Amino acid sequence: MDHEFSMDDLxxxxxxxxxxxxxxxxxxxxxxxxxxxxxxxxxxxxxLQTQYDVPGLENTLVACLEGLFKTKLGASLIPQYMSFVQxxxxxxxxxxxxxACKTVTCLIENPGSDCxxxxxxxxxxxxxxxxxxxxxxxxxxxxxxxxxxxKMLAGFPEGMxxxxxxxxxxxxxLGAISSRCSSLGRVRIMALVVxxxxxxxxxxxxxxSLNLLKLLEAEIKNANDTLVTLSVLxxxxxxxxxxxxxxxxxxxxxxxxxxxxxxxxxxESILRSRAMMxxxxxxxxxxxxxxxxxxxxxxxxxSIDGKLQSLETSARDECETALEAFGQIGSTFEGARLLLxxxxxxxxxxxxxxxxxxxxxxxGRQLAALHALxxxxxxxxxxxxxxxxxxxxxxxxxxxxxxxKSSKLTPxxxxxxxxxxxxxxxxxxxxxxxGLVARSWCLMEICSKQEIINIxxxxxxxxxxxxMEARYNCCKAIHKSLMMSSRVSSDSAFAGIATKxxxxxxxxxxxxxxxxxxxxxVMTAERF
Numbered sequence: 001m002d003h004e005f006s007m008d009d010l011x012x013x014x015x016x017x018x019x020x021x022x023x024x025x026x027x028x029x030x031x032x033x034x035x036x037x038x039x040x041x042x043x044x045x046x047x048l049q050t051q052y053d054v055p056g057l058e059n060t061l062v063a064c065l066e067g068l069f070k071t072k073l074g075a076s077l078i079p080q081y082m083s084f085v086q087x088x089x090x091x092x093x094x095x096x097x098x099x100a101c102k103t104v105t106c107l108i109e110n111p112g113s114d115c116x117x118x119x120x121x122x123x124x125x126x127x128x129x130x131x132x133x134x135x136x137x138x139x140x141x142x143x144x145x146x147x148x149x150x151k152m153l154a155g156f157p158e159g160m161x162x163x164x165x166x167x168x169x170x171x172x173x174l175g176a177i178s179s180r181c182s183s184l185g186r187v188r189i190m191a192l193v194v195x196x197x198x199x200x201x202x203x204x205x206x207x208x209s210l211n212l213l214k215l216l217e218a219e220i221k222n223a224n225d226t227l228v229t230l231s232v233l234x235x236x237x238x239x240x241x242x243x244x245x246x247x248x249x250x251x252x253x254x255x256x257x258x259x260x261x262x263x264x265x266x267x268e269s270i271l272r273s274r275a276m277m278x279x280x281x282x283x284x285x286x287x288x289x290x291x292x293x294x295x296x297x298x299x300x301x302x303s304i305d306g307k308l309q310s311l312e313t314s315a316r317d318e319c320e321t322a323l324e325a326f327g328q329i330g331s332t333f334e335g336a337r338l339l340l341x342x343x344x345x346x347x348x349x350x351x352x353x354x355x356x357x358x359x360x361x362x363x364g365r366q367l368a369a370l371h372a373l374x375x376x377x378x379x380x381x382x383x384x385x386x387x388x389x390x391x392x393x394x395x396x397x398x399x400x401x402x403x404x405k406s407s408k409l410t411p412x413x414x415x416x417x418x419x420x421x422x423x424x425x426x427x428x429x430x431x432x433x434x435g436l437v438a439r440s441w442c443l444m445e446i447c448s449k450q451e452i453i454n455i456x457x458x459x460x461x462x463x464x465x466x467x468m469e470a471r472y473n474c475c476k477a478i479h480k481s482l483m484m485s486s487r488v489s490s491d492s493a494f495a496g497i498a499t500k501x502x503x504x505x506x507x508x509x510x511x512x513x514x515x516x517x518x519x520x521x522v523m524t525a526e527r528f
Contacts, residue, residue: 010054013039013047017064018056029073036068041077045084048096062095069103075110078103079117082125089130094139101134101145108152108159119158128153128162132177135192136185143188147195154199163196164206178215187231190215194235201244208248220257226268233274240281249282250291259303265310273321276304280325289334301329301338305346316361319353320368326350327372333384336376340391347376351398354432355406355414357421370418370428377435385438396441412445412452419455427467430456430474437474437481446478447497453478457504465510472509479505 020027020035048061068074078085085107088100104127108118122128131153134146153159178189193212197204207213216239219232236254239245249255261267261275279300282288289297308322326347329335339347353369356362377395378385386392403411418429433456436442446452455461456475462468479501482494 010047010057013044014054014057014060017044017060021060021063021067027067027071029071032068032071032073035064036073041068041081045081049087058093059095062099066099066102069106072110072112075106076112078107078110079121082121082127086125086127086130089127089134094142097134097138097142098145101131101138101142101149104131104149105145105152108149108155115156115158118156119162122153122159122162135188136177136181147188147192150192151195151199154196154203160203160206164210174212175210175215183225183228186215186219187228187235190219190232190235194238197239197245197248198242204242204244204248208251213248213252213254217253217257220254220261223267226271229271230268230274233271233278236278237274237281240278246282246285246288247291250288255279255282255292255296255300259300262303262307269315269318272307273318276307276318276321276325279304280328283335284328284331286332286334289332294338297334297338301326301346305349308346308349316364320364323350323353323365323368323372327368327375330372330376331380333381333387336378337387337391339376340387340394345391345394345398347373347395348398350376351402355402355408355418357417363422363425367424367428370425370432374428374431374435377432378438379431379435385435392439395436396439399436399442410445410448411442412449415446416449416452419452423462423464423467426462427470430467430470434474434477437478440485443478443481443485447482447494453497453500457500459504459507459510468509472505475501475504 016035016039020031023031044061044065048058048065069078085100085103088096088103091097091100104122107113107121128150131146131150135143135150138146150163154163174189174193178186181189193207193215197207216232216236219228223229236249236258239249258275258279262272262279264272283297283300304322304325308319311319311322326339326349330339330347330350339345339350350369350372353365354373356366356369358365374380387395399411399414403409403414406414406417408414408417415429415433418425418432421429433442433446433452437446456471456478459468459471462471479498482498482501485494
């Protein structure tokens with residue numbers, strides 16, 4: 001149906017659309033109905049498609065339609081205007097293409113939609129291939145909107161069948177589509193794979209069975225374009241965070257490829273750093289050790305260990321990343337055990353850096369190492385804090401060796417030293433002590449320094465909430481460990497420390513200022 005516009009009509013439409021769009025709140029069905037009664041949907045669509053020479057018309061109408069389709073009323077009207085969506089997905093205008101992609105999302109999100117009806121509409125109007133084209137050839141906003149629409153489509157079985165049809169053909173095979181794309185197009189297809197992977201375990205299983213994870217492997221092996229490789233590593237980082245990602249990634253060669261990047265001295269430093277972060281994230285999940293054998297985990301740890309040995313002191317960022325990766329790995333029981341195993345435990349880098357104060361330039365390195373040591377010693381583990389005999393002995397030995405090589409001479413001196421540093425270092429030190437104090441040797445070291453007890457029991461030590469809570473958790477950990485020790489009942493000095501810790505625990509983490517009562521002020525009279 002054609003609609004003729006006078007310029008007055010157009011200006012009224014643009015003004016009303018702008019008011020509707022800029023309304024400070026969520027638009028209701030009533031407000032959408034009122035607007036559509038004044039300006040029917042065919043009229044708005046026609047004004048958008050005709051491209052009248054009116055300033056701001058396209059952007060205003062696009063924003064208005066986006067708001068309308070987000071209402072339940074507007075979403076219910078979308079099936080009647082699928083031809084508009086189809087044309088919009090092929091428009092030259094990027095805002096219009098983005099609108100069309102978002103309209104598909106609104107269609108699927110509509111609570112009143114029937115899955116089979118949705119699938120039929122999307123198939124009949126050839127929507128999915130057009131979304132793929134928007135993903136590959138659209139600008140950043142269009143690609144993001146298309147990806148979100150396809151993620152929504154994968155949320156129900158009929159939609160999954162559209163994306164991954166049983167009768168696989170070239171037109172719908174993401175692997176085949178990727179092979180015909182530019183580097184940017186390939187990265188976007190891989191980003192879509194990751195997005196779909198996150199939808200459900202069922203979707204992840206389908207993606208794995210179709211070998212679509214090999215798209216990422218192939219790009220890492222190629223390594224001709226640093227930016228593309230970095231983009232793929234960012235996607236792997238996302239995959240590693242997905243709940244079911246660990247299981248499927250462990251079945252691929254991705255861990256081996258990451259080790260190759262970490263060990264490659266000719267690779268860009270940023271690539272090695274990202275590879276270490278991904279391996280750290282993967283090995284920070286206890287479940288992965290049921291999918292990979294110990295030798296594989298040791299290979300990953302060894303690659304990071306080797307890099308820490310060869311890194312120059314000037315490579316601060318990469319060194320910090322490696323220490324952080326060890327910290328993530330050490331947060332699990334198995335990871336901590338492996339880091340503390342052998343005659344030259346990989347965790348030796350952590351204990352050395354944790355107590356090595358190198359001024360402002362070494363601040364980040366020391367901070368990362370202290371947090372890592374906290375994880376390895378069990379601060380983040382609710383159970384299985386104590387490791388096997390070999391790991392525990394290596395941990396004790398490395399802390400005492402670090403002390404003997406310093407001016408402090410004892411672990412208690414080292415602990416006090418870091419507690420005297422800035423607030424960030426103190427926060428990490430509290431976490432480290434909270435983990436280590438579960439060991440009797442560390443408990444004795446802590447109790448031998450009254451100043452350490454004074455710091456962790458004094459609520460005025462910290463001024464920020466996160467610091468207060470870390471200090472309090474450290475105080476509780478020392479108290480818990482001390483109460484489990486037989487020394488409390490046999491030694492009056494330890495009983496006194498236990499009492500002081502108990503009082504501090506009862507006070508809570510936050511400094512409560514005592515109420516100061518008003519006091520009369522007596523002054524001599526002023527005289528002229």
